[in-house]
Amino acid sequence: MNRVELIGRITRDPELRYTSSNIATTRFTLAVNRLFQGQNGEQGTDFINIVVWRKQAENVKKFVSKGSLVAVEGRIQTGSYEKDGQRIYTTDVVADSVQFLESKAQSQNRQSSDDNMTPADFVNEPMNNSNETDMSDEVFANFGDSIEISDDDIAF
Numbered sequence: 001m002n003r004v005e006l007i008g009r010i011t012r013d014p015e016l017r018y019t020s021s022n023i024a025t026t027r028f029t030l031a032v033n034r035l036f037q038g039q040n041g042e043q044g045t046d047f048i049n050i051v052v053w054r055k056q057a058e059n060v061k062k063f064v065s066k067g068s069l070v071a072v073e074g075r076i077q078t079g080s081y082e083k084d085g086q087r088i089y090t091t092d093v094v095a096d097s098v099q100f101l102e103s104k105a106q107s108q109n110r111q112s113s114d115d116n117m118t119p120a121d122f123v124n125e126p127m128n129n130s131n132e133t134d135m136s137d138e139v140f141a142n143f144g145d146s147i148e149i150s151d152d153d154i155a156f
Contacts, residue, residue, distance in 0.1 A: 010030060051094050051095065070101055
């Protein structure tokens with residue numbers, strides 16, 4: 001099974017192009033925060049190349065821009081090409097679905113205040129809205145503790 005689900009922010013405005021068969025394709029990079037922090041306490045971020053096709057590609061170009069929060073569902077596709085005698089390997093996520101997680105007004109509002117920001121400035125923003133209910137830290141009080149699992153509980 002080859003399935004990917006990502007939530008992150010677009011690092012620069014999407015690029016819309018058309019193939020020789022007039023099929024729309026859009027490429028963008030998605031900044032996705034890692035769930036853990038490194039030894040120095042900084043949260044890591046992965047920058048993942050996304051490819052979108054057809055009408056969805058046109059919609060992405062029309063409705064999102066640098067910094068927009070989106071969810072992507074798709075599959076990983078690897079490839080390679082030759083450049084200056086060197087073999088270059090690529091890994092992209094080919095999107096089946098791109099969902100816009102903020103309204104156009106929110107995106108424009110944020111963009112007007114973020115015009116001078118770089119991708120590193122916005123990737124570590126929390127990805128939840130301020131009107132969401134905060135969860136108590138008590139939920140994670142026993143996180144990392146050992147638990148007992150019998151052989152009957154294992155599916156394989």
